[in-house]
Amino acid sequence: MSRLLELEAVTAAYGPVQALFGVGLGVDEAEVVALMGRNGMGKTTTVRTICRMMPATGGRIVFAGVDLLRLPSHRAAQLGIGLVPEGRRTFAPLTVAENLAVAARPGAWDLGRVTALFPRLGERLGQTARTLSGGEQQMLAIARALMTNPRLLILDEATEGLAPSVRHEIWAAIRALKQQGLSILLIDKSLKEISAVADRAVILERGETVWSGAMADVTTQIADRHLGV
């Protein structure tokens, strides 16, 4: 299996406040990696740094053989990083179909395929995004990222704050994406659901990678020590 994304000793700062102190992680082709850690440990900052939405102050980020460190964020997206940001951000004034059309890049994922994954979106193509329910907006955010035909999908808290039935639907979609061979970097709070889908896990603590290994090796002790509240 070849390495798709590699972070080595990445540091980043919000102005004078350092947020990442040395994050290392790797995602292989067709692999699902869970990025874990308590609140405020740097998971979202790591994702934002990968997507070039905030600059890294040091370290190395290589995606598909390309050094990302100096690229603007739209180039990272063009290279094949599809981000579903925290808080399901859609383009509120545009319709579902328009949201998807804006993001579309040539490839296997098209309108037909994303609406097959999320049939509910197919029923609401003409509706503006702001009139969708929270779960539907989350589906739209995932579908929009898929329309860019990413090689790596990054899901930042994709099921947060959703009703259990909707969560269930989204996890089913994530499992389907894994089966189709998509590489995924996943942030979520539900250890149970993550365990069912992730191959490997990386745990952050205070902006630093403190543990990484196979998902199956995340024992109760490790979870209690690094993830418990």
Add this chain to the structure above:
Amino acid sequence: MGRDAALNTAVFAALVAVAFGAHVYGAPYVVTLATKAAILALAGVGLNLALGYGGMVSFGHAVFFGIGGYVTGIFASHAAAGTPVTTFPFTIAGSAEMLGIWPMAMVVTALAAVVIGALSLRTTGVYFIMVTLAFAQMVYYFAISWRAYGGEDGLSFYVRNSFPGLNTFAPLQFFAISAVLLAMAMAFSALVTRSRFGLALQAARANRQRVMASGIRPFALQLTAFVLSAAIVGLAGALYADLNRFVSPAMLSWHMSGEIMVFVILGGVGRLAGPVAGAGVFILLEQLLGGVSEYWQALLGLLLLAIVLYAPGGILGLLARGMRRV
């Protein structure tokens, strides 16, 4: 036809009806007022592309209006005097042909917009407003000191430029030219905003970073929209110069920038026929209240305040709401 399309068509049709009605009843002055409304609406349609759909609050669009006007004035006055506009690096003769002047006005405005846009789009928010204003003021003061073309007094040309097959001095025929261009600009706007480019532009207004996360560079989008917007405003400026057969630095002033913005806000930001309704109401108020008091703009100010506070969708937003209720 959708509700919005019906409303847009109705607003445009109302303007045309006023002009034809006035012509039939022998009121050429009113036809000329309708022409003025159509031309100012054209400028508004141009600004709307940047402001309404692109979210770029340009407080310097008069610069494009004025440049379009000056290109017309300069070409027309040289044509009348029989002298070339320039002999370096190659000779460019004057022209009194609208079909020759319009593309020239649009190209010059577009070039100015590339420069102004590229520099001001590095900023956002209040800084963008200030930078666009600063550019417009720069050109305004340049025009004031440009003696060759009248400086502060402006530049008159006595013969309205010609259009093949039409008598541009006949008020209704000049109105027809302006109205057709307005309709074309509206159709163009509708096409652009529905294209993937236009959708991405609106998405970038909603959230710049998310657009970048989809692999799109907002700067290129916004600059393109800014230039298209400026070219339309430049065309309006060319027509406005022809309407008055006069250009002056006033066309470049920040009052003018503000007025074009008022058409858009009064009519409805980001609505296709918004500037048409806005310019129409503006001219109507100017005529009705201007005779009563020279302070009529104070009332316009109140109206604008009411619209912004209670009907952010502008006149068209109100009409659309009314239609939904019916």
